[in-house]
Structure formats: C-alpha cells, structure tokens
Amino acid sequence: MSEEPASETPRAGLSRRGLLGLALGAGAAGVAVGAGAASAIALTRPDAASVADTHQFYGAHPAGITTDVQDHLHFAAFDVMEGASRQDLVELLQDWSYAAARMMLGLEVSATGAVGGSPEAPPADTGEALGLPASNLTITIGFGPTLFSTAEGVDRFGLASLAPGSLAALPPFLGDDLDPGHTGGDLCVQACADDPQVAVHAVRNLSRIAFGRARLRWSQLGYGRTSRTSAASKTPRNLFGFKDGTANILADDTAALDEHVWVSADDGPTWLAGGSYLVARKIAMKIETWDRVRLAEQERVTGRAKGTGAPLSGGDEFAAPDFAASGAAGLAIDPRSHVSRAHPANNGGIRMLRRGYNYVDGNTALGRLDAGLFFLGYVRSPDRFITVQRSVATDLMMEYVTTVGSGIWAVPPAPSEGSFVGAGLFS
Amino acid sequence: MSEEPASETPRAGLSRRGLLGLALGAGAAGVAVGAGAASAIALTRPDAASVADTHQFYGAHPAGITTDVQDHLHFAAFDVMEGASRQDLVELLQDWSYAAARMMLGLEVSATGAVGGSPEAPPADTGEALGLPASNLTITIGFGPTLFSTAEGVDRFGLASLAPGSLAALPPFLGDDLDPGHTGGDLCVQACADDPQVAVHAVRNLSRIAFGRARLRWSQLGYGRTSRTSAASKTPRNLFGFKDGTANILADDTAALDEHVWVSADDGPTWLAGGSYLVARKIAMKIETWDRVRLAEQERVTGRAKGTGAPLSGGDEFAAPDFAASGAAGLAIDPRSHVSRAHPANNGGIRMLRRGYNYVDGNTALGRLDAGLFFLGYVRSPDRFITVQRSVATDLMMEYVTTVGSGIWAVPPAPSEGSFVGAGLFS
Numbered sequence: 075m076s077e078e079p080a081s082e083t084p085r086a087g088l089s090r091r092g093l094l095g096l097a098l099g100a101g102a103a104g105v106a107v108g109a110g111a112a113s114a115i116a117l118t119r120p121d122a123a124s125v126a127d128t129h130q131f132y133g134a135h136p137a138g139i140t141t142d143v144q145d146h147l148h149f150a151a152f153d154v155m156e157g158a159s160r161q162d163l164v165e166l167l168q169d170w171s172y173a174a175a176r177m178m179l180g181l182e183v184s185a186t187g188a189v190g191g192s193p194e195a196p197p198a199d200t201g202e203a204l205g206l207p208a209s210n211l212t213i214t215i216g217f218g219p220t221l222f223s224t225a226e227g228v229d230r231f232g233l234a235s236l237a238p239g240s241l242a243a244l245p246p247f248l249g250d251d252l253d254p255g256h257t258g259g260d261l262c263v264q265a266c267a268d269d270p271q272v273a274v275h276a277v278r279n280l281s282r283i284a285f286g287r288a289r290l291r292w293s294q295l296g297y298g299r300t301s302r303t304s305a306a307s308k309t310p311r312n313l314f315g316f317k318d319g320t321a322n323i324l325a326d327d328t329a330a331l332d333e334h335v336w337v338s339a340d341d342g343p344t345w346l347a348g349g350s351y352l353v354a355r356k357i358a359m360k361i362e363t364w365d366r367v368r369l370a371e372q373e374r375v376t377g378r379a380k381g382t383g384a385p386l387s388g389g390d391e392f393a394a395p396d397f398a399a400s401g402a403a404g405l406a407i408d409p410r411s412h413v414s415r416a417h418p419a420n421n422g423g424i425r426m427l428r429r430g431y432n433y434v435d436g437n438t439a440l441g442r443l444d445a446g447l448f449f450l451g452y453v454r455s456p457d458r459f460i461t462v463q464r465s466v467a468t469d470l471m472m473e474y475v476t477t478v479g480s481g482i483w484a485v486p487p488a489p490s491e492g493s494f495v496g497a498g499l500f501s
Numbered sequence: 502m503s504e505e506p507a508s509e510t511p512r513a514g515l516s517r518r519g520l521l522g523l524a525l526g527a528g529a530a531g532v533a534v535g536a537g538a539a540s541a542i543a544l545t546r547p548d549a550a551s552v553a554d555t556h557q558f559y560g561a562h563p564a565g566i567t568t569d570v571q572d573h574l575h576f577a578a579f580d581v582m583e584g585a586s587r588q589d590l591v592e593l594l595q596d597w598s599y600a601a602a603r604m605m606l607g608l609e610v611s612a613t614g615a616v617g618g619s620p621e622a623p624p625a626d627t628g629e630a631l632g633l634p635a636s637n638l639t640i641t642i643g644f645g646p647t648l649f650s651t652a653e654g655v656d657r658f659g660l661a662s663l664a665p666g667s668l669a670a671l672p673p674f675l676g677d678d679l680d681p682g683h684t685g686g687d688l689c690v691q692a693c694a695d696d697p698q699v700a701v702h703a704v705r706n707l708s709r710i711a712f713g714r715a716r717l718r719w720s721q722l723g724y725g726r727t728s729r730t731s732a733a734s735k736t737p738r739n740l741f742g743f744k745d746g747t748a749n750i751l752a753d754d755t756a757a758l759d760e761h762v763w764v765s766a767d768d769g770p771t772w773l774a775g776g777s778y779l780v781a782r783k784i785a786m787k788i789e790t791w792d793r794v795r796l797a798e799q800e801r802v803t804g805r806a807k808g809t810g811a812p813l814s815g816g817d818e819f820a821a822p823d824f825a826a827s828g829a830a831g832l833a834i835d836p837r838s839h840v841s842r843a844h845p846a847n848n849g850g851i852r853m854l855r856r857g858y859n860y861v862d863g864n865t866a867l868g869r870l871d872a873g874l875f876f877l878g879y880v881r882s883p884d885r886f887i888t889v890q891r892s893v894a895t896d897l898m899m900e901y902v903t904t905v906g907s908g909i910w911a912v913p914p915a916p917s918e919g920s921f922v923g924a925g926l927f928s
Contacts, residue, residue, distance in 0.1 A: 188742055196795055201741075271738075315627050369622065432701075
C-alpha cells in the first residue's frame with residue numbers, strides 16, 4: 075500500500091489514494107458522482123437494474139435517517155489510527171464519500187470494480203454484491219467525541235475548537251454494563267439495506283478503504299426493523315414480542331423533525347447544521363426470563379397490550395396513552411411502565427427518531443440467546459437523549475434488559491455534490 | 502414448570518406437556534396438524550395471509566433440504582440434559598414436531614399463542630412473529646452421534662443399537678481449528694425462512710419448549726444464501742466475492758438426489774430411509790487477507806473467473822471444467838484449485854446437496870470481520886463428505902479459511918401426519 079505523493083491536486087471529493095487506487099480506470103476526467111450524474115452512472119450498472127431502489131448520498135439532510143427503514147443493518151465504529159494525520163483523515167472521508175455515493179447507486183466502489191482492474195492487482199471491489207440491486211442502501215457517517223479530543227495535550231486533528239459543546243461520551247446510566255468492545259469510536263458508519271449482503275459489502279469495503287488510516291473498532295448486524303418512519307408501514311415487533319416504534323417521528327412530519335431531530339443553524343456548530351446526533355445502544359434482552367413472565371406482567375411492564383399494541387388505557391395502537399385512566403387495580407398504565415417513562419408527556423415533550431434493529435448474536439455459554447435490540451436514535455442534541463434515558467433507566471423493563479454497548483456521534487449534513495462528508499470541518 | 506404425570510394417553514404427535522401447556526385452549530379434541538388439515542388451520546392465521554409461502558412438516562423427505570433456499574438461516578444445536586429420560590426425549594420430539602408443523606404454516610406454536618391464553622400465565626408463543634407471513638419457513642431436525650451413545654456404560658436413551666453404523670463425529674481435517682462452542686450436539690434444528698425474524702422465532706420457541714429437557718448448545722445465524730437448488734435462481738456469491746453453488750444438485754434432479762442425498766432402504770438403518778445426513782461446517786474466512794490478494798491469484802485459487810463464475814478452462818458459468826486444458830502457464834485450472842479438488846470427477850463421482858449461508862458475527866478484537874461461510878451439506882452417507890473434505894483440505898483456498906465449527910446429524914424422513922420426527926426410533 076506504499077505510494078508516493080502525487081503531484082496533481084486531488085478533486086474535492088476524492089483523495090490522491092482514491093485517484094490512484096479506487097478510481098483506477100475512471101479516466102483523467104475523474105468521476106462526477108451526485109444527483110445530476112445519477113442517471114448516467116446508473117446506466118453502467120452491470121445488471122441494468124432500475125434505480126428505484128437507490129438513494130442519494132449527496133443532498134441536504136443525511137440519508138439513512140428519515141429513509142424508510144430498510145430490513146437489514148450493518149453498523150460499524152472505527153478508530154482513526156495512531157499516527158494518522160489530519161490530511162489522512164480528510165482523504166479517508168473523501169474516499170469514503172466517493173465509495174458510499176457509488177454503492178448507494180448500486181455501483182461498485184470504483185469504476186474498475188471487482189474484475190475490471192489489472193489481474194495483477196487486488197480487486198478494487200470485493201465483489202460479493204455483484205449482480206445485486208442497490209437494495210435501498212444508505213450509508214450514514216458520524217463523528218464521535220474522541221475525534222475532536224486532544225491526546226497528551228495535542229489536538230489530534232486540529233478539530234478541538236469545532237467540537238459541538240454538547241458532544242461527549244454519554245454519562246453512565248442505571249442498567250449499563252458496557253463492553254468497551256461495543257462502545258465508542260472516532261467514526262461510525264450506519265449501513266442499512268434490504269439485502270444483508272449489500273449492507274455487509276458496504277461496511278467491508280469502507281473498512282478496506284480505511285486500511286492504514288482507520289480501523290474497525292466494533293460492529294453489529296441487525297435485522298427485523300423495530301421502528302417505522304412511514305405511516306404506511308405496519309409497526310414491527312421487537313424480541314419481547316411487542317410492537318415497537320408506534321409513536322416514532324415519521325419522515326413526512328417535517329415540523330417534528332425540525333423540532334426534535336435536525337440540528338439548526340442556531341444550535342451550532344455551523345458545520346453540523348442540517349445534521350443530527352446519532353445515539354447507538356446495544357440493549358441485551360433477558361429473553362428466557364421474559365418468556366417465563368406472565369402475559370399480564372409483560373403488558374404492565376410495557377404499558378401496552380401485546381397483541382394490538384394499544385396502550386393499557388384503551389383505544390387502538392395509535393391512541394394516546396391516558397396516564398390518569400383507572401384500571402382494575404389502580405391506574406390502567408403503571409407509572410413505572412416503559413411507555414410512561416419514555417413518553418414525551420413525561421419528558422418535557424422530547425421525542426426522537428428511532429430506527430433500531432433486532433439482533434441475535436448466537437447464544438451465551440449458558441445456552442441463552444445472545445439477543446436484543448440495537449437501538450439507534452436521532453436527536454437534535456445529546457441532552458435530549460440523556461433526559462429520556464434517565465427516565466426509562468428506572469422503568470419496570472430494566473429488570474429484563476442490560477445495555478452492553480453505547481456510542482454517540484455527530485452526523486453532519488449530507489455533502490454537496492462532489493464534496494465529502496464533514497468537509498465543513500476542514501474548510 | 503413442575504407438573505404431575507397426566508393419566509390420559511398422549512396423542513402420537515403431542516406429549517402430555519404439549520397437551521397441558523402448548524395446546525391449552527385447543528380443546529379436548531386436540532389439534533390435527535398435517536397435510537390434510539393445512540387449509541383448515543391456515544384459515545385461523547391472524548392475518549389471513551395466503552399459504553403460498555408455506556411448506557409441510559409432514560410428508561416423505563424432510564423439508565428444508567430440496568426446498569428453494571430461503572434468504573435466512575438460524576441453525577441451532579442442542580444437548581439433551583443430563584437426567585432426561587427416554588420418555589423426556591420422545592415428548593420433546595413430539596412437542597417440537599407439533600410446534601414446527603404449526604410454525605411452518607405461519608401459525609403460532611399453539612392455538613392459544615402469544616395473547617390467547619390466561620393473562621396470569623406466560624404466553625405460549627413469544628409473539629415476535631405475530632402478523633408476519635410464514636416466509637417459507639422450514640424446520641429440519643437431526644440426530645447427532647452422541648444421542649446414540651452410551652455414557653459411563655449406560656445406553657443414554659436405549660438407542661445405541663439403532664445408530665447408523667457410519668454416524669460418528671467427523672475425523673479431524675487439515676485446516677480445522679474447532680471451537681467446542683460451535684461443534685457437535687445431540688440434536689440440531691435448521692430453521693430457514695425468508696424473514697430472519699421468522700427463523701429466529703422458530704429456534705427461540707423450540708428452545709423454550711425444550712426447557713428442562715434439552716438446552717441450546719450453540720447456534721448460528723446466516724444470510725445471503727450461497728447455494729441454489731433451482732435452475733431458475735441466479736447463483737449467489739460467497740464472501741470471497743465468487744459465485745458459489747454453480748454445480749449444486751437441483752431439487753428437480755431426483756436421480757441425483759436418490760444417488761447422492763437420500764438414504765435408501767438398503768443403506769439402513771430402516772428409520773433413516775428417506776432421510777439424509779447433514780454436515781455443518783463453520784468456515785471462517787480471512788477476509789482482509791483475501792481482499793489484498795491479486796485478482797489472478799484469487800481466480801487461480803478458486804479455479805473460476807470472479808466475474809462470470811466460468812471455469813478457467815473456458816465457457817460460461819455452467820460449462821464443465823476441463824482439467825486437462827492448457828492455459829498461459831501450464832494447466833488452465835490449477836490442480837490444487839478449489840474447483841479441482843472439490844469436483845466429482847476427482848472424488849469418485851461424489852456430489853452433495855449444499856445450502857450454505859454467509860455469516861458475519863461482527864468483528865474480532867483485531868478489527869477484522871468475523872465472517873465466512875456456514876456450510877450446510879446433505880449427503881447419503883458420512884463417508885462421502887469425508888472423502889471430498891479430505892480432498893479440498895489441501896486445496897489452495899485453505900490458506901484463506903479456517904474451519905471453526907463442525908457437526909454431523911442424521912436427519913430422519915419427515916414424519917407421517919400426526920406422528921413426530923424420529924418416531925421410527927422409538928416404535
């Protein structure tokens with residue numbers, strides 16, 4: 075992987091490494107990727123499939139937040155390697171942006187791809203997604219608190235002054251038992267697609283592109299979405315068997331998105347306006363214990379009916395919970411239930427956009443399923459998540475869950491065409 | 502879970518525990534499950550969905566072998582618990598059969614299901630598949646060598662005399678580095694479905710039903726099928742980026758199935774006739790190493806072109822490899838290539854039916870993807886697999902893979918309607 079500095083000025087959206095490696099064969103004119111070029115590029119897709127299942131990496135808000143929740147997730151956290159320079163970081167983000175934009179169009183990571191390069195060189199694309207449609211792939215990239223930190227008094231990448239004031243590792247919560255191997259990271263990549271092979275291909279190739287500059291810290295696969303972002307979708311169920319995401323913010327509710335999800339220009343910092351904060355929480359469920367709890371207790375803990383998802387105060391799934399309504403024994407909805415502790419009415423009106431996934435990582439040595447909810451939530455500011463989490467951290471459901479992984483990242487707005495993610499940090 | 506022995510004679514396909522627990526609410530007439538009852542039962546499906554995506558648990562050959570390969574796998578190995586009796590084992594198989602037959606029809610594990618029982622009892626079904634279609638779920642159950650073994654001189658379940666003579670733990674192969682936590686097991690359950698939540702729901706509920714009688718030993722999720730069993734399917738790609746399964750036995754090739762897959766009455770033992778032997782191999786791929794290998798070398802190792810899947814001796818994907826053809830430097834196909842070592846022509850004509858899955862279990866502590874191929878192969882006798890495996894264990898691909906898990910199970914024929922899997926062992 076050794077290479078001499080090239081003399082030509084790299085294009086805004088592509089590093090020297092990208093020019094010399096990934097884009098080999100793309101020609102001296104480079105490759106224009108973006109909304110305007112989408113249809114032309116799509117014509118080169120090997121299977122000539124439709125582009126109906128593609129999303130744009132470039133634009134205003136980042137893809138993968140309000141996008142209809144796809145069936146599969148591969149989430150990955152990366153650390154920039156010790157010794158990597160600010161320029162290495164810039165080039166990494168350029169190369170990632172170039173490859174992400176192409177993959178979201180159903181293309182290989184570069185024009186040469188898996189089989190178009192020299193037989194005497196490693197393929198530019200790993201090839202396992204050849205022939206597969208774009209599968210609604212979205213790639214969402216975030217910046218963790220440690221990216222802005224100083225190490226032994228040195229500002230790692232000259233970004234300390236640009237750090238969002240509120241971006242810091244999350245405080246400890248009741249019920250946390252965090253595994254450092256599933257916590258934190260300088261950068262994150264959320265790859266969502268309807269085909270798991272497409273999501274895995276994205277993370278694998280971004281990890282490969284990062285070689286020598288950043289390295290995979292941890293990753294998580296998920297499936298069976300637990301959230302909906304469109305009124306047309308049925309609410310899916312989590313591994314406790316309950317509908318999950320009934321009250322989620324929907325993609326077309328722009329007022330709610332502006333109030334609860336997108337960072338505004340007034341919020342600051344400037345480079346983050348139009349972006350959001352992503353909180354990831356790996357929540358292990360005590361499946362076997364839960365499965366032996368009586369139905370009435372499961373519903374008391376949740377605050378909703380298992381079958382319909384309706385709040386225990388009555389109505390259908392989408393009825394507003396009535397926390398004052400009476401039930402057979404006291405209040406219909408226990409004030410310590412999950413729906414009560416999580417509800418905006420009991421958290422100063424705070425809502426978040428959730429797009430979590432169920433996960434199953436096999437089983438533990440005790441023969442119990444190693445499974446749960448990989449929570450992904452988007453909020454306008456970290457303190458909003460912290461407020462709600464402090465509230466639910468004492469709810470009845472905590473007896474049946476343990477949070478084993480955690481992270482927070484600032485997700486910048488989508489780059490403009492030809493630029494790269496986070497460019498506003500380096501201008 | 503304590504319960505007194507009931508005085509009534511259990512039905513052939515349902516244990517006392519099943520009658521008292523799972524089928525609570527089904528009425529004194531019990532529940533007839535099977536081919537004849539399928540349409541009637543399907544009418545009770547909560548979403549009234551079509552039954553086009555269902556398969557029958559009962560029949561001749563077991564489901565999940567020649568069935569069109571579904572998108573997702575949850576494979577689980579179980580050990581019968583110390584102290585469990587022969588009768589416990591019979592009842593477990595009865596209960597599993599009852600629940601499996603129902604789930605394959607898109608039904609909950611019993612008539613009461615997740616919300617139809619008493620609020621003061623744990624739900625009979627865990628509920629996360631409520632509202633989901635059957636998703637082509639198949640459940641395939643196998644018996645491992647240890648089920649027939651003697652422990653400290655005692656025939657564990659009185660089955661030693663019925664053991665297939667050739668059923669034994671696989672011998673060590675070059676390239677094995679087996680993790681006991683992913684190897685062996687008294688029983689196995691292969692659950693395949695087009696929705697991962699449906700496959701996971703099946704294993705989870707069978708594990709729950711096994712409580713006190715058998716316990717989960719290990720399990721594996723897979724996705725992105727690597728095999729095809731129908732000529733109409735495109736050949737999918739494994740995580741080395743190559744097409745995988747080009748030469749697989751197809752479901753409609755009954756002559757090949759009879760010759761290579763199904764145990765015949767002459768093969769013996771009688772209870773296994775019409776069944777098969779399942780070999781599972783968890784093959785970890787050195788992804789990052791492979792990704793840095795030049796294309797020509799990847800193709801030499803494989804013996805096929807990465808793009809088309811064609812053998813390096815020429816033709817298209819389905820052309821027969823010509824092991825004598827000349828190439829630029831010697832033979833076109835390296836005799837040590839995977840295609841050469843695995844080919845029936847070089848293994849006495851042996852073929853097997855494969856339905857492997859790609860897996861990604863996150864990453865290692867070194868930041869490498871913990872990923873590979875979960876190989877599932879069906880053969881008429883264990884020695885057939887052993888012959889081919891000894892051949893491929895010295896091929897060029899072994900530099901890039903390590904087998905970390907392994908198991909073999911005898912898969913009995915599908916039970917007749919109203920009976921249970923493996924009933925022939927206990928008659």
